[in-house]
Amino acid sequence: MAAFLKSELETLGASVEYYYPGEQEPGLELPPILLGRYGNDPAKRTILVYGHYDVQPASIGDGWGTEPFELTVDEKGRMFGRGSTDDKGPVLGWLNVIEAHQKVGLELPVNLLMCFEGMEESGSEGLEDLIKKEAKGFYKDTDAVCISDNYWLGTTKPCLTYGLRGCSYYQITVSGPGQDLHSGVYGGAVTEPMTDLTNIMTTLVDNKGKLLIDGIYDQVAPLTEEERERYQSIDFGIETFYEALGSETVCTDDAQETLMRRWRFPSLSLHGIEGAYSSAGAKTVIPAKVIGKFSIRTVPNMELSKVTELVTAHVNKVAKSLNTNNTITVGLIHDGKWWIADPNHWNFRAAAKATEQVWGVKPDLTREGGSIPITLTFEEETGKNVLLLPMGTSTDQPHSINEKLDKKNYIQGTKLLGSYLHFVAEEKAE
Template sequence: MPVVKFLEYVEEHQNDFVERLRKAVAIPSVSGDPAHRQDVFRMADFLIDELKALGASVETRDPGQQDFHGQTLPLPPIVLATVGNDPAKKTILVYGHYDVQPALIEDGWATDPFTLVEDDQHRLIGRGSTDDKGPVLGWINVVEAHKKMGLELPVNLKFCLEGMEESGSEGLDPIIYSEADKYFRDVDAVCISDNYWLGTTKPCLTYGLRGVSYFHLTVKGPRADLHSGVFGGTVHEPMTDLFALMSKLVTPDGKILVPGIYDQVRQVTDEEQKTYDHLAFKMEELHDAVGNKINIHESIRDTLQHRWRFPSLSLHGVEGAFYNPGDKTVVPARVVGKFSIRTVPDMEPEKVTELVKKYVTDEFNKLNSKNSMTIECTHGGNHWLSSPQHPNYVAAAKAVEKVFSVKPDLTREGGSIPVTLSFQEALKKNVLLLPMGRGDDGAHSINEKLDRSNYVSGTKLLGTYLYEVSQVQL
């Protein structure tokens, strides 16, 4: 059987696949650092060369330019690649990103972040190993295995690879929508591998993500910063007003204080409750991830529901305030408090913004301050929800069982991957989140890693999924 030959090939050639990942990690494609913008382009060229060498038809789209704090930078290309164009086969679109978060050895890395190192526990350590170069290369490994064995893929495969995901996917959405009836016209379903298992022992399928609405709360007073010894106690201080307002947003146990927020939240059904019964997750995994036992909720069910399907409000920082070591008796003239709300079904970003603005304005008026206050939503990404009963998910579940000999957990996630919603809305097709890495991979953190077993088995899973999805009615 072709799928058996494929699995054998992956097992036998895993060292070659690790070397491919090693070359990719060595390219410091940090999209958020102008000094590395050319490296992001270099990473795109690397992927283009890899795909062309395997016979893929590759084209690119130019997203244009970026205004980066007054500096104009070219945006890296959207790489579109096609393997197969048989009209009798289904066409599956896979998405991934080739840029990474910043990483410096002085941040606390045990090894050079851009040199892939395999430790004695067979963890492949390096920036981008799990987010998202490993999964992207997993798809390329699948194509290589079939080409080298002289086998046709069971589906037509399309790639959409971007280089700005870690910087807000700037320039991607317009291309997705403009290509919906062109390059993406024949797509039957979408698969994204840019997330992680819930824990460390069991694969999962992810069918929901929270959205995020980000706010800037600005308080302005004097023309310039003031000396607290001269003016303290004689003027309304912006920082004092800001702290008073920020303290009214959320309680220490996580309850959002904005009136009306919870009225929009979809109720938990009995059917949904059952999905939490046997999840492979322990509270110790939360403690290990956080580095302390500071959990609000005691049960796994409550913890995961507040991570996945209830909204949360987090305070992120204050711009304009003194933050260097030492003492400085300054009264800031202008401060900006930054916070976000993670949203869930059936919350609407516009309604959330309306409620937040009204509440903060009402609370500011109660202060009787002579300072001025403005609040704006700088980003309003919506939540995303699919159905694990969709044939695309059923096919993925069968693939998990064949590769890992276990039924996958059905999970949602607390973070946001805006491109899932973009593909779903633009293409009107089902989007599947099929993770490769584990919950302890440390994406965005120091010593990011991807276990060799996850990389190898993950490549097997991606290929097996293609065989399973080719047999279902989408």
């Protein structure tokens, strides 16, 4: 796929080099990252675009309606195929833009820098190092970044995405006996680690989604009036959310508050327990060592180190209050920072104008609840504004069976990417 993409780009006149990030394991080379350039006019702005040529695994046996690695278009114009929307369609969009300009004899109004990787579905292994290395090298001319690798909020209205939550993932370890015990033989006489662990886990969050860790909300940026208005105008109904959930088990039935809870407020989820009995049926075990997993989705202006400090203090305080003889520790497994861009930046203004031109509607300004760590890396390393400009819709089913991209979104989306390059070439930096 790397070779195909390199060859396509070179046919279009782009220069492309492979960057090999190294081995995933001894003897297994990671796929190359493509560093591309099209145009080198110092008078033009330079836009760095990112995409990925790898896809999730797929097999017709998983339940696909069509062969996942043959593009199949149905009568509704749905283009089924693995990677159609995530992320081969959007990557091809950029290539189509170059080709279309050549065919109508129009010069591209910007220089394009490209970063196309092949490990996105496996944690973008090697990419961060490349960006850190080349931000001031191959990518040094970057004026703004555009990533087309997410989705509309619904099916009818395009959007620009300017924020992502971070994620700080923790584990609480409670250990007591030297090995798992039979609950018949020992139950009642030993301090059971599971009892301590569940007692701590319940003190972290309530079932309305409120974090119960002292001081955590002090770090959350207050909601501004401009922000509140932005949410009011977003095209999103609670019924759509019920449909996505498959239930109505929500913390609020207010659609706009739901979006804010997903995008701009922190949340805490209890993921599970390692070391306890987790299979179907019944086992009479007293687990000797149990590890509770939870994570906090972080938002501006939460400081990651401060979050970990508050979590640690909270767990230690509760652990002490339990007056237990088990050993309790809490630790961070990993954290990744939230990302927020200025949606009034010229990069976003250009994308909004392009959207109005192509789709005839002002785009929603959205955020997402999940993290795309590489977004933040692009911003931090280049120091430039990063825009997420999605092509597909919420019904595309990336990562699932029957992934698709609507033909309309592919064609209009390609026009949008092209139009964006024209607007971004001209938009005043104020």
